[in-house]
Amino acid sequence: DQQVKQNSPSLSVQEGRISILNCDYTNSMFDYFLWYKKYPAEGPTFLISISSIKDKNEDGRFTVFLNKSAKHLSLHIVPSQPGDSAVYFCAASAGLSGTYKYIFGTGTRLKVLA
């Protein structure tokens, strides 16, 4: 059972436009969400996080939105740059009551076209 889903395996966006990456989850116990970026041959790099008490968190070009009622979060990158081309993973924390500390989605490969 995939508790965190990234239904789009890939996404292509023109440089300068907005990239929107989506993530859905099923476990209502999740209370902390993170986005990681991964380049080939490197480990994932932490990008941005959001607590379930918020619905938006912004850090420079990156904004994460959380819709708890829909169990959906999204990452917006504005403006998109070629260096943003990578695989993006969303992750959710199940907290102390969960078996796992973090559950990751399968990733979305973003390609920003120059």
Add this chain to the structure above:
Amino acid sequence: KAGVTQTPRYLIKTRGQQVTLSCSPISGHRSVSWYQQTPGQGLQFLFEYFSETQRNKGNFPGRFSGRQFSNSRSEMNVSTLELGDSALYLCASSLRAGRTQETQYFGPGTRLLVL
């Protein structure tokens, strides 16, 4: 401050062998988690260690084991390797364990190929 380091970076083994992977967390971090990444499966949680104790465990067979030392360094062992164990094994460290709002920092991974 140095990041998470993992050794070796690449490894080729044959079926039936065993392998040990090593992870050194960021200085001061006491929690170490291990993940397996395979194409199409995302990152699958293996286990987490804190203060030399396993705190959480994912749904992997007993062939996968780990340990943590007093200096927070961790090792992961896979015995009786199978072809399906070929994957990128990632280690992540965080300051504490047992907290939900804690950011994990990943190492570059060890790519294991089982022939």
